Amino acid sequence: MSASSLRSLPGLASLAAAAMGVALVLALVVAPEDADQGISQRIFYIHVPIALTAYFCFGLGAFKALLLLWRGDERYDLESYVAIHQGTIFGALTLITGAIWARASWGVWWTWSSNQLVLFLVLFLFYCAYFMLRYSLEEGPRRARSSAVYALFGVALIPVSFLAIRLADDFIHPTVFTRDGPQMSATMFATFCVCWFAVTFLAYVLYRVELAGKRLDADLRELREVLQ
Amino acid sequence: MSLSQGELVAMAYAVVFVFVLAYVAIIAAKLARLQRETTELVELARKRPSTESVIGRAAEYAPIVPGEQGRAR
Numbered sequence: 001m002s003a004s005s006l007r008s009l010p011g012l013a014s015l016a017a018a019a020m021g022v023a024l025v026l027a028l029v030v031a032p033e034d035a036d037q038g039i040s041q042r043i044f045y046i047h048v049p050i051a052l053t054a055y056f057c058f059g060l061g062a063f064k065a066l067l068l069l070w071r072g073d074e075r076y077d078l079e080s081y082v083a084i085h086q087g088t089i090f091g092a093l094t095l096i097t098g099a100i101w102a103r104a105s106w107g108v109w110w111t112w113s114s115n116q117l118v119l120f121l122v123l124f125l126f127y128c129a130y131f132m133l134r135y136s137l138e139e140g141p142r143r144a145r146s147s148a149v150y151a152l153f154g155v156a157l158i159p160v161s162f163l164a165i166r167l168a169d170d171f172i173h174p175t176v177f178t179r180d181g182p183q184m185s186a187t188m189f190a191t192f193c194v195c196w197f198a199v200t201f202l203a204y205v206l207y208r209v210e211l212a213g214k215r216l217d218a219d220l221r222e223l224r225e226v227l228q
Numbered sequence: 229m230s231l232s233q234g235e236l237v238a239m240a241y242a243v244v245f246v247f248v249l250a251y252v253a254i255i256a257a258k259l260a261r262l263q264r265e266t267t268e269l270v271e272l273a274r275k276r277p278s279t280e281s282v283i284g285r286a287a288e289y290a291p292i293v294p295g296e297q298g299r300a301r
Binding site: 024028038039040042043046047050089092093096097100101103104202206209210213216217220223224227228 | 231233234236237239240241243244247248251255258259262265266269272273276
């Protein structure tokens with residue numbers, strides 16, 4: 001990671017914090033209250049962007065894994081790992097905020113009858129197992145390749161999880177985005193878009209910060225070996 | 229325990245905030261460790277003979293003639 005790239009991080013972090021601030025004000029104050037769900041619908045503005053960001057991070061991790069297998073450049077291994085780590089954090093947040101929303105809307109924290117919930121849990125647990133695989137192998141090209149192949153398998157679950165609600169006769173989980181467009185008012189949709197951008201941007205900044213830390217750690221380890 | 233809808237909304241946003249805060253705290257702790265390690269390595273490098281003096285001493289024993297790199301006189 002170049003010095004100029006590292007120098008841009010504080011600026012990007014400030015922008016991400018500002019974007020999150022704007023998103024929170026829009027979601028909690030400006031957006032109108034939903035006629036059906038009432039105030040609990042406001043969880044939608046944080047839950048759905050976080051879920052989409054988790055999918056994006058898992059997808060990015062798989063893309064970097066593909067690049068590793070294709071080009072053989074080991075830097076993609078760390079990039080894939082960090083993206084999947086981010087995806088797992090956002091995945092955990094998706095499950096927690098989803099459980100809270102379920103409690104507010106359905107009166108239960110979890111239901112096994114919703115395919116989308118169960119498939120997202122499967123996806124999350126699949127990527128949790130990625131870390132078990134990764135840390136059970138010794139550092140080196142073999143670990144990088146095995147992790148990359150595993151990450152690529154996981155990406156197949158993303159469209160299944162995303163489309164589960166549309167493929168099954170499941171009317172518990174709400175479907176907001178249909179072929180007729182978003183089923184909400186223009187203000188609500190604008191709020192959702194801002195929240196989505198803010199959460200994705202936050203994930204991008206966290207990805208960059210974590211990647212910079214990991215690379216710095218690796219460089220210092222190498223330097224210590226040279227000096228000792 | 230029965231929570232109102234408003235409390236559940238506040239809980240959802242608070243969980244996200246706490247997660248991000250915890251993540252930033254972990255990264256900050258890691259950066260502090262990296263800073264300590266960097267200071268240690270700088271100290272370690274200072275205790276070692278400097279690169280220039282090593283090269284200087286090596287040159288005293290085996291000066292390199294331009295165009296004949298690697299061959300000691």
